[in-house]
Amino acid sequence: MKTKILKILRNADGFVSGQAICESLGVSRTAVWKVINQLKEEGYEFDAVSNKGYRIVNYPDILTKSEIESQLDKNDIIKKIVFFDETDSTNNRAKKAAEEGEESGTLFITECQTGGRGRRGRNWVSPPGSGIWMTLLIRPDIRPDEASMLTIVAAMAVSSAITKVTKYDAKAILSDEKDISFADNKIEQCKIKWPNDIVLDKKKICGILTEMSAEPEHVNYVVTGIGINVNTTEFADEIKDMASSIFVQTGVRIKRSHVVAQFAHDFTEYFNRFIKTQDLSLLVDDYNKMLINAGKTVRIEERGDAYTAEAYGIDNEGRLIVKVDDTGEEKKIIAGEVSVRGLYGY
Numbered sequence: 001m002k003t004k005i006l007k008i009l010r011n012a013d014g015f016v017s018g019q020a021i022c023e024s025l026g027v028s029r030t031a032v033w034k035v036i037n038q039l040k041e042e043g044y045e046f047d048a049v050s051n052k053g054y055r056i057v058n059y060p061d062i063l064t065k066s067e068i069e070s071q072l073d074k075n076d077i078i079k080k081i082v083f084f085d086e087t088d089s090t091n092n093r094a095k096k097a098a099e100e101g102e103e104s105g106t107l108f109i110t111e112c113q114t115g116g117r118g119r120r121g122r123n124w125v126s127p128p129g130s131g132i133w134m135t136l137l138i139r140p141d142i143r144p145d146e147a148s149m150l151t152i153v154a155a156m157a158v159s160s161a162i163t164k165v166t167k168y169d170a171k172a173i174l175s176d177e178k179d180i181s182f183a184d185n186k187i188e189q190c191k192i193k194w195p196n197d198i199v200l201d202k203k204k205i206c207g208i209l210t211e212m213s214a215e216p217e218h219v220n221y222v223v224t225g226i227g228i229n230v231n232t233t234e235f236a237d238e239i240k241d242m243a244s245s246i247f248v249q250t251g252v253r254i255k256r257s258h259v260v261a262q263f264a265h266d267f268t269e270y271f272n273r274f275i276k277t278q279d280l281s282l283l284v285d286d287y288n289k290m291l292i293n294a295g296k297t298v299r300i301e302e303r304g305d306a307y308t309a310e311a312y313g314i315d316n317e318g319r320l321i322v323k324v325d326d327t328g329e330e331k332k333i334i335a336g337e338v339s340v341r342g343l344y345g346y
């Protein structure tokens with residue numbers, strides 16, 4: 001009921017009377033009043049005027065189930081939020097729940113991870129209060145060799161959600177035109193480093209870790225873990241040279257739940273395009289526009305060999321198409337097998 005009341009208040013244009021809420025949900029005045037009090041305790045600030053009703057004037061920066069679910073659309077692939085104050089890793093929680101039969105479209109999210117994981121056993125720093133640490137569980141009808149493309153789909157959705165929300169919140173929060181245009185220009189540099197890091201002005205602000213359970217011909221489930229540094233201002237020694245956050249880069253302190261909700265909308269759009277053809281043919285053009293490596297020289301390291309090449313963009317399977325500097329040979333690089341770095345930072 002909290003989600004429903006929050007949704008009514010969020011979507012209202014002005015005040016909503018307690019009576020109107022009672023009637024639309026078929027609940028008592030006391031029940032509504034109780035929920036309003038709970039919301040106040042969570043940090044929502046209200047204007048309450050007799051004869052007019054309630055209006056939310058300030059939203060807290062929280063990631064609770066009702067805060068996010070009240071912003072989801074009915075067509076979104078994400079249907080359900082499972083929130084933890086703290087957990088080891090949302091990928092672990094999602095995998096465990098998937099094994100126990102949790103349905104497709106559930107998003108696991110936490111304020112803080114004590115054992116956040118990156119790829120190949122690397123650590124993902126996930127402090128409380130300032131980032132988004134979340135994992136989406138889906139059960140798509142695809143083959144195991146197609147699952148890596150979901151990482152590309154997720155990277156596109158994260159990058160576009162960050163860009164849209166930062167622009168929107170900048171207008172809502174900042175009053176100085178100069179600050180707004182600084183934030184707008186800066187966020188245009190939010191790009192994907194192939195295959196799935198999100199960078200902003202050469203600093204890593206997001207990483208994605210996809211894991212799956214599959215039979216030879218069939219995927220049981222895919223969990224896509226996403227870590228985003230949103231309002232982080234202090235970085236652990238091990239990452240401070242290469243990591244940054246949306247706030248540090250743009251000066252805009254965005255609401256994390258807005259990013260999660262926009263991610264839900266954008267992931268739905270990109271996923272629907274992917275599933276139509278079961279490849280990236282309807283996405284490559286958009287992906288390549290978001291790609292920081294496009295048209296740039298990259299250094300490729302594979303099995304002891306290292307060379308430089310010019311990167312063009314991805315193909316329909318998500319491979320990076322490059323032209324090797326020394327030989328002029330065109331190659332298609334598969335994610336996971338090689339390390340690709342820009343020559344000057346990203």
Ligand code: BTX
Pocket residue numbers: 088089090091092113115116117118119120122123124125126132133134135197204205206207208209225226227228229238239242243244
């Ligand atoms: P990755 O292997 O590409 O990146 C890991 C590397 O990134 C680390 O070795 C470190 O150098 C750097 N790093 C660690 N923490 C951060 C950070 N907060 N910001 C920027 N750079 C950092 C990327 O792996 C995949 C990360 C997925 C994280 C999500 S969070 C929710 C879910 N749960 C979980 O345990 N992992 C995923």
